[in-house]
Amino acid sequence: MTLAILITVIVIALAFDYTNGFHDAANAIATAVSTRALTPRIALLMAxxxxxxxxxxGQAVAKTVQGILGLTANDVHHSLVIVLAALIGAIVWNVITWYFGLPSSSSHALIGALVGAGIAAGGSHAVVHWSKITDKVLLPMVLSPVVGFLLAYALMMAFLWIFRRSNPHKTFRGFRMGQSLSAAALALGHGLQDAQKTMGVIFLALGVAYPLTYGKQHNLPLWVVLLAASAISLGTYSGGWRVMKTLGRKIIKVDPARGFAAESVGATVLYATAYIFQAPISTTHVITSAVMGAGATQRFNSVRWNVALNIVGGWILTFPAAGLVAAGMYELLKLVLL
Incomplete structure (x- = not known):
């Protein structure tokens, strides 16, 4: 029975990774597609x-996610049910926000779900490491969009000054070509950040089920890395057109220069947080705030702030909502599997 639940956890984790891919496909390519720097099909394949x-x-972000919950190996069956409830809760929230075209965070859905399932299970079965959540999740969650907004605003202002006497048509053509690189860099950062979160959850489950084999192993098994990488890539290629429409057109009409600025800043923030701070930040939060920052240089009211406020509301709601769904799933699974 325990082995069956472990296999189910791995399959559901990969399903979450897949939904993460199609939910967040728009992050890397929405601006490049909306400016016609890339065709949708080529953009999806590249992403x-x-x-x-x-x-x-990298694996640093995966190890951070793995350490959010402390699960006991004394009751392996129960611990795996907690992880399973968290994954189902995160998937449900991903599907809901994807259906309504809201670019919420898959990362925070997963972390919120882990916390919700852990709290529902109680201290005897799961311990939520709040200090790690504060340092590695909540602070980066607040700071990364602010940094993304300010850096994109500053970079776009620099572009406006540097190219103030240039031919607009030639300048935009150059930025449109540059977007192929900036969108690719952003997609690379998305894989670096988001695929690792699934790896961390799978490694958490393996460490509980086989503490002697995986509990003391420092590096993630290659098969876990390859499975997570494949799942998120397949999900990305499936596309995320609903979210892409919101990110690429509804917030602001993006031109090639602003698209390049937003994507470049987004990629930089993703790399820095992954390699320097080992923090599982939201790709969605970063690129959306960067798009708003680059757009605010045009005219402050050119950004559709009502849409932006709805998105921010989704960000705030994601963590507790996914946690509540996961807690409910835990109570349901407890009746069926425990």
């Missing part, structure tokens, strides 16, 4: 490939 490559470039 899928770069997601896969990015997933192979």
């Amino acid at each position: 899928a490939v770069m997601n896969f490559v990015g997933a192979l470039l």
